[in-house]
Amino acid sequence: MVLLFIVATLLPPPRDTQEITWLNDLYHSPLFYVLSALFSLNLIICSLNRLPAAIRQFNAPCFPPPPGIFENPETTHFILKEKGMTAGEAIIEKYASVQFSSLKKTKWEKGFLFCRERGKFSLFGVYIVHLSVLIIFAGALIGSVFGLEGSMNLREGETSSLIRLDKGRGVHQLPFSVRCDNFLVEFYDTGAPKTYRSDLSFFKNGALMQTAALLVNHPFTFEGVRFYQSSYGAADETKAVIAYTGAGKESGEITVNIGDTFALPARKAKATVLRVEENIMQLGPAVKLDIEAGKKNIQFWVFQNIEEINHANPGLFAEVPLFNPGLFSPLVFSLKRLESHYFTGLRVVRDPGVPFVLSGGILILAGLIIIFFTAHERIWLRLEKQPEGIKISVAGRASRNQAVMQRRLERLCQNLSKGLAT
């Protein structure tokens, strides 16, 4: 019946979990919670059911030994003629203690009994594991009730205290604000990202509290809220930095977005940025301008690498006026550079359940090691007075891995027979 319980409650969660790819968010569905609760309940009941037996075993005294243990066919007997009890005792104490310390001794009607017990704690390994599973469940529950999981995208220079909660649960306001001072991304030659990093500043009530560098695998905690570097991307628009020269004089740098319009010092003209391209026609970065002077509109491209392009294609401007940055004389435009801004994607998490889950994880390991690498072992030696001499019997019992115990007993018997021969 116990197994029926185990199978009935163990199997459904995994079967459900496979469907995560098709069924959204099954892990937070009521069904899942109910199954987890049933499973925990089952775990508790089964453990409580078996616990008293384990406690009885734990408290079981060494003496008297379990009835019939010396009649077991695996029990080894030594019969020694013409030896007295004191000699027997001496041999047992000398040769058994080579292998085992802390041999307990007691009298019985025909002589002496010795017992050696170890690994009592192994009896509780299973309960430690079960308990830690429950602790992990509790931690997960605490996390999902009191925790916070969301994300925030910050452009360089942007400050925010709002996080988008996962699964469309709305927006949450943090009691402090975060600014992304700087975002940096490096690439390998293969094009794969090598490292990316955000420099963050944390503000509270307008005052700078702390700054931190955030990297993948290196989260940062501020006031109990953990920040993770999780992604990055290009911010919505790429800015172009352009300039123009007219009559030998160069204007200052002008930073523009698509759609921006700025006044020009000649013919009461206005320039509008139509397009900003990172790489157009394999000729590199360029912007397309529309210049309105009076009732005339002139459009042309301004390439960043104009000199190389011109060098490679002499006479280009005459053929394709659209590529001539000096089409609107007397001004000649130049594109200094494009400024692409990144946004940094942060995961923002507060999970008060983590300490529980962590201690559950550590406990589970401890429990598993106790279960599989220790065993409750008891070894008994019986010294018996017989009419013609004495008799020594050796027997043992282990909660698991009886084979190892048997080998230990064999060694004990070898020791003893060595001792008896002398």
Add this chain to the structure above:
Amino acid sequence: MTHTLILSYVTFIYFISFVFYLFKMILQKDIWGRLASFAAWLGFLAHTLAFILRWKASHDMGLGHAPLTNLYESLIFFAWSIAFLYLAVEWRIKNKSLGVFVVPVAFLLMAYASIAPGMNTRIEPLIPALQSNWLTTHVLTCFMGYAAFTVAFGCALLYLWKDKTQSKTAPAKSAFSQKLPALTMLDALIYQSAALGFVFLAIGIITGSVWAHYAWGSYWSWDPKETWSLITWLVYAILLHARYVRGWRGKRLAVLAIIGFACVLFTYLGVNFLPSLHSYI
């Protein structure tokens, strides 16, 4: 790229070893068993050497990460762990009949690593998410677990096979099934390897969980790989409980070990066909 050359030899040696184990099974001559073991040991040592060389090559390239970072490297390491555990078991039980079921798994993994289309065998720099000290521990323990489950699977197959031949030829007693390890021993081996794998997988899941806590912001995100490793873990938990609580032995245990191994394979390979955070493996 000496290591790739060595690895292709290793694949071949494992195959030879498997063929020798097969000869041993059919022809019943000890010499084949010894040759098979020798080949397996040779393959294993060369495999170890190749692993170290690849690690060194990565150092020489200025990257210096353990070769456990993509599907190719994980296949190589999986095969290595299987060879390692199998040889340890063979040495302990002093019986060579298990090899016929376990060594081919190592061979198939190696062969898959070298012939699968689109397999990336290059040593590549790590993406930021993988640049962590948890990488080696996590991968190492998981694959040790998988390898132990593979040994349990081999024992289970051998058990079922022996069980069948024994009952069929009960009066005559075929020569081979007599030379097989005793059923009780196989049963104990299934249990022991499953328990070993269970502990390793538990450590693997926990280290993965700690790592995820640092890298992804959550110790558990129900990623398909996480979910399936949990399913695998639970299947083996059922196996251990069935034995301990219900006293299941032999056939039923062997069937559970085979089901468990199917889960291992799905956790390892099948999950790659689902969208996953573990997409680098």
